[in-house]
Amino acid sequence: xxxxxxxxxxxxxxxxxxxxxxxxxxxDKMIRVAYSYIKDWGISQEIVQEVFITCxxxxxxxxxxxxxxxxxxxxxxxxxKDVLRSHFVKKVIVGTNFFASQKSPELxxxxxxxxxxxxxxxxxxxxxxxxxxxETIHLFYYENFxxxxxxxxxxxxxxxxxxxxxxxREMLGHILEGSETYER
Amino acid sequence: MKDKLDDVRTILEDGVYKGxxxxxxxxxxxxxxxxxxxxxxxxxxxxxxxxxxxxxxxFFFVTQELGLFEKESLQASVENKNNEPTTVEPLDLNxxxxxxxxxxxxxxxxxxxxxxxxxxxxxxxxxxKPQIYARTVSDGxxxxxxxxxxxxxxxxxxxxxxxKNIEEYKSTRNxxxxxxxxxxxxxxxxxxxxxxxxxxxxxxxxxxxxxGAEEEQLLQxxxxxxxxxxxxxxxxxxxxxxxxxxxxxxxxxxxILLPLDLNEKVEFLKDTKSPVITARKNDTAFExxxxxxxPIDTLDIFVTQQYSQNGNQHIIQQIQRDYTLEKEVEINxxxxxxxxxxxxxxxxFTHQNNLFTVDSVISSIPIESIEEILAAIEIK
Numbered sequence: 292x293x294x295x296x297x298x299x300x301x302x303x304x305x306x307x308x309x310x311x312x313x314x315x316x317x318x319d320k321m322i323r324v325a326y327s328y329i330k331d332w333g334i335s336q337e338i339v340q341e342v343f344i345t346c347x348x349x350x351x352x353x354x355x356x357x358x359x360x361x362x363x364x365x366x367x368x369x370x371x372k373d374v375l376r377s378h379f380v381k382k383v384i385v386g387t388n389f390f391a392s393q394k395s396p397e398l399x400x401x402x403x404x405x406x407x408x409x410x411x412x413x414x415x416x417x418x419x420x421x422x423x424x425x426e427t428i429h430l431f432y433y434e435n436f437x438x439x440x441x442x443x444x445x446x447x448x449x450x451x452x453x454x455x456x457x458x459x460r461e462m463l464g465h466i467l468e469g470s471e472t473y474e475r
Numbered sequence: 476m477k478d479k480l481d482d483v484r485t486i487l488e489d490g491v492y493k494g495x496x497x498x499x500x501x502x503x504x505x506x507x508x509x510x511x512x513x514x515x516x517x518x519x520x521x522x523x524x525x526x527x528x529x530x531x532x533x534f535f536f537v538t539q540e541l542g543l544f545e546k547e548s549l550q551a552s553v554e555n556k557n558n559e560p561t562t563v564e565p566l567d568l569n570x571x572x573x574x575x576x577x578x579x580x581x582x583x584x585x586x587x588x589x590x591x592x593x594x595x596x597x598x599x600x601x602x603x604k605p606q607i608y609a610r611t612v613s614d615g616x617x618x619x620x621x622x623x624x625x626x627x628x629x630x631x632x633x634x635x636x637x638x639k640n641i642e643e644y645k646s647t648r649n650x651x652x653x654x655x656x657x658x659x660x661x662x663x664x665x666x667x668x669x670x671x672x673x674x675x676x677x678x679x680x681x682x683x684x685x686x687g688a689e690e691e692q693l694l695q696x697x698x699x700x701x702x703x704x705x706x707x708x709x710x711x712x713x714x715x716x717x718x719x720x721x722x723x724x725x726x727x728x729x730x731i732l733l734p735l736d737l738n739e740k741v742e743f744l745k746d747t748k749s750p751v752i753t754a755r756k757n758d759t760a761f762e763x764x765x766x767x768x769x770p771i772d773t774l775d776i777f778v779t780q781q782y783s784q785n786g787n788q789h790i791i792q793q794i795q796r797d798y799t800l801e802k803e804v805e806i807n808x809x810x811x812x813x814x815x816x817x818x819x820x821x822x823x824f825t826h827q828n829n830l831f832t833v834d835s836v837i838s839s840i841p842i843e844s845i846e847e848i849l850a851a852i853e854i855k
Contacts, residue, residue: 307509314505318497323487326495336501343505349573357718366575369610414490417483432483437721439753439764446608450819450836451623453775460480 306350314343321367327429328371330418338370365444368426416463424459427452576713578609578616580796583709589681590620590631591699597692600624602816606797613640616711623818629687635706638679645677661702680706719755719762727754727761732829732852733780737765740851743844746770759784769839776835778848787830794821802842806850813842820845826854
């Protein structure tokens, strides 16, 4: 075997190992990030597949990135937002009442969960927030990113993130108060 | 509400997200996709290289001899020394950069921008200047402008890419919304949805998205887009993000000049309690930040010290680009610059390799108190 071929093989091997490690470490996390935007598990799987292929293709760059975690979140968020621009997703997934559209004869995990308990109501309310509030809540409370990190990731001013968090809490408060009143 | 949200992780993990994973099937698809690329790369490359060699030579010969060829795609019409129009090679906008890299918003990018940068005359209630970001996309780049507003701002995106990519976006796109209607903006195909307050405009080399304003305003903005501006060869420069890890103040070697008792020194902050102090650092830079809740509207007022061995000129340039200078004052041997974009205050002064800033929403703090904060920092 020629030296160049050996180098290529080693390079290719390490690239594939890197891909496997990346899929193990970030696969489930990225699926949930994508889902928080798209609200469709099938499309989220496709988005994350694309993200990993993009990372693999740009191995020479991404494998050297110091804060890879922030980078892969950013790529997944950008991809999800691109997909959200598509009419299909907007109309069929986001534009309709997501929870009402679960028509499987058996209750889906969401369905099982979304019985009228308080936690279910909070989850439902979070996912029904407008995108910019939903993403801020998800990144801050679910992913535990700091305001600075979210600001860098979304390229939005820190004060805006802070305002969005405040506004999200207010909106959730209104939604939950409304539901409680209605249920009573 | 805050307490309930602190539990969001458990709520979502045990509920909506329960049982959903990145599946083995998806992993297999990723592996298959890259294997296909790997196994066919060499023969493809060889075939393409040989074919390109022959075709290229033939093409070159014919075009040189007969002068028949007019290049399609991203041609920049430039003028030579004799002011005679000529054409240059199709623009390789991305160069060696990979996709989805942040870019420095340099003069080249701004000069090539077709989107209007001042729209306050159309919508007086938004920020006077936008925040601008750029990143690479497929074979080109994307530049986005965000104007802040009370509740909703205006976002504008300009994608500059090879004509074949723009054509592909256009032919594969789905409707913005069911109410989408077709329009012509300066003779170019455009699509508009009242429901989504969104418009897409396609030219040969650019694809614009305008979002957020009411119909009449959005149409006015659309007519301000310079759809005929030719694409020029520009210098895309990757933005080197300064990666810093969280740190304790005690771990920072350089002097921290930010007083931690600002709420005792500045009248406006005297009733604020429990400021949030954060710090980040790497080998050559650090950032220490104190966040106070405004006594007026509880939004944060951030006071920051940023130190960098290489100086902070790039941050200052960004402030100067994104904000308008409102005031310049000299207090306590420092020159304080007060900037605003109609929604946010950004004030700073520099001392050696340190940059001190105050960042807040305009309604959260009076300008005099910002001066007071920056004047209270003891520089040695």
